[in-house]
Amino acid sequence: MERIKIKFNGNEVEVDSGKTILDVANELGIHIPTLCNFEPLAPKGYCRMCVVEDRGALKASCVTPVAAGMEIQTDTPLVKEARYINLQLLFGERNHYCMYCESSGDCELQDLGYEFGLDHFDFPPYERKFLVDNSHKFLTIDHNRCILCRRCIRACSELAGHFVLGERDRGFNTMIIADVDVPLGESTCTSCGLCAQICPTGTIKDKRAAYLGKEVQSDIIPSTCDICPLGCGINVYRRSGSNFIIKVYGDWDSPINGGVLCKLGRYSVLYDERKRLLASKIRDDFGYRKIDFDGVLKIARSRIGDDAVAYVDGSLYNEELALIKKVFGNNVYSINPVEPPIPSSTDLSGLSKAEGYIVIGVDLNKDYGVVGSMIKRRVLGEEKAKLFVVDDGFNSLTSITENVFTFKDIEQAFDKAKGLKDVVVVFSALSDTIRDTLTKRGELKYLWLPFETNTIGLIKNGIKYEMKSGKNVFFFGKDHKKIRERFPEAFVICATPFEIEETEKIDLLIATKDGFEREGTFYNLEGKSLKRNKALESEYNVIDVIDLLSELSGKTKSEVI
Ligand code: SF4
Ligand code: SF4
Ligand code: SF4
Incomplete structure (x- = not known):
């Protein structure tokens, strides 16, 4: 970039050509009011609040590139009057x-x-x-x-x-x-x-945030969305002095999502209608009765041993998984498949360069929504990247592309994508046939969307998807998948935040924390360790899995984390 000389408020400065007057003012620490301008959006100069004077002429500083010889004034009577009138017109x-x-x-x-x-x-x-x-x-x-x-x-x-x-x-x-x-x-x-x-x-x-609190009345807690394995950066607005979440905003500075969230990340925790388990309960001959933390510990301790098996899902954080392994040794298994059908050969930066995308069996408007945003803005935007959707069921992405194929016609998608540089295949689960077809295609890049938030954490901890039985079966997580049906004879202990389908058949139900009540780290789909910060105190009689496992491992919390 060429260096050029301009005058800024009477002082000569050397600046990079190609920058706007507003960029330079920001670098020099000179305040220029703006309204329609907002990084990272492309500037448009609609509101004209940022006008400055250059040798008698008014220019919108957000859209005017600097040029040699300019004499910019940001605070003259002409500038002030123009901004004032613009503001009056807006009001x-x-x-x-x-x-x-x-x-x-x-x-x-x-x-x-x-x-x-x-x-x-x-x-x-x-x-x-x-x-x-x-x-x-x-x-x-x-x-x-x-x-x-x-x-x-x-x-x-x-x-x-x-x-x-x-x-x-x-x-x-x-x-x-x-x-x-x-x-x-x-x-x-x-x-x-x-x-x-x-x-x-x-x-x-x-709608939900209306009248609940302004920014100055809020504590803003930086955290990470843990609904899917993308791990978007979020800011949680909690009403100051209360235990109430007003809203969730995307973090503009997050290198993963740059402020964008999907419906799930922004709203699902706030609109969650699942029934919480409000207290732990034990089943006896007369049905269920509530049980306190000491009671839970006593029973859990008596059930841990060689004949105990622990199942987990990918909602658990790394610290919880490490403790579960400490308590149960190698008898820890995933309740869901963990291994990728094909490992990723690119990351999210690969998505932002590709000329074509083959999306197989995932509706990216519904799941992994910010991955959908990354692809759609290149397909529908100036890059005019090509999108190929392969799916047998309803997939809302089909509304933005004519390149739609059924699974059996997947080869046609490859043919159509021929000649494009950098084609990324995006998938979550794959049938064996599709997987075999794909692995023959050396020229493609793969981006696997893991099934659960911390699937990568399960893999890194060596936790495999296997069905092992034991006299005592423990489950930690949310996705219990008919655990009683799978282990009809075992004593089943479920540590979970929600009432589950089989609640009435579980021997010991341990009510655990959920959502913003929890904190910990997880690995996102790129293998980056991300921290989820707590933003809410639980108002229920629920147990922190970390507290429970620390006790079960016979150590204090600070010794094990
Ligand atoms: S003020 Fe109007 S144009 Fe500007 S962001 Fe709001 S709705 Fe859109
Ligand atoms: S899709 Fe567009 S209109 Fe709908 S919430 Fe997102 S930004 Fe607003
Ligand atoms: S894409 Fe995933 S991590 Fe990002 S906001 Fe949506 S659910 Fe959360």
Whole structure:
């Protein structure tokens, strides 16, 4: 990059050509107000709040590249007046009576109002009433608050890859729309929630978070989504001084997801309707009775020995797995298959370079959603990468590609992908036939999406998928898979957070912590160790698996972790 000389507020500076005036101002620590601009979105210069003066001319600093000889002034009377009028115009269009807005106190437009000392409307507010679209399960769009910054449109396409939002009409008639102007709840929206996270005003809102607390009233806890093995970075907003989660936002700085989440990561923990096990219980001749931690320990201890087998699933963290191995030695098995049908030969960075994707048997709008975003933004975006979907059942990805094949026609997908550089095959489970077909194709790259969050942790701990019986069968995790049916004769102990199908048939049910009540590390699908931080105290009479296992291994918690 060429180095050029420009003047910035009277001082000569040498800067890289190709940068924008705003980039340079940020590097120099000079404040320029912005509104529609938001990294990592491509700048567009819609709001004109960032105007600066260059030798008498006003320029939008977010979209203007620096050029030799420029004399940039960021604080002249002309600049101040232009920004002030732009802001007045934004306030004058649509309804920005802050005191009636849920976002008051959490609004970038309002912040600018304070920054510029706005204490009245220069332009009488426009009284036209706009629609409030309440059709979506998780989101509401109050178009009366919209400033047409288009951050939502750009985030939905450039970052989340869903390309649902757009605009219609022009000038002050412009409206943000979903698909071909249908209610959001009837659109192809995947409920990733990114538009609500990025909207600077009170227009697009998370319904569940409304009126529960502003940012200043929240503790923001950095953590990791543990719903699938991608391990997206999240920020958990907990109402300060309480034990209540307001919302989950994607972490803009996460190298994995860069702020994007899927519906599961953003909403599933908050909308979880599964019935929690509220206390541990033991079955005797008269049915179930509650049992405390000491009682649980006593029974569990009496059942550990050579005839005990432990089953686990991939919801357990590395620290829990290590302790289970300490207590049960080699008698620890996975309840689900762990080995990849074909090991990955690329990682997530490989996805961002590929020219083609063959997705086999996974609906990436539903599962591993951020992997779906990574692929869709390259398929539907400027890169025009090719997508081939191979599936026998319903797969919503088929709506964005004509290249759809059944399993038996998979060879046709390979033929179509011929000639493309870097084709990545994405899959979770594979039949033996498909696996054999794929392994013959040396030119392809593979990305395996493991079945469970910490499947890689199970593999690293040498925990295999095998059915071994014992007189006493322990299960730790959430996915018990008919454990009583599999071991009809054994004394079965289940340490799990939810009521399970076979609750009534389990001998000892140990109610454990779940969701944001837990903390620990897990390996994501790339084998990176990620930390999940706790954000919530459990309000139930439930046991931390780590506490239980520390006791069972005869050591203190600090000795074993
Ligand atoms: S929730 Fe996600 S998919 Fe739906 S409109 Fe917003 S950004 Fe687009
Ligand atoms: S809905 Fe929000 S993000 Fe989208 S254009 Fe309006 S104000 Fe901007
Ligand atoms: S893709 Fe996986 S890790 Fe990321 S938000 Fe969705 S469920 Fe969570």
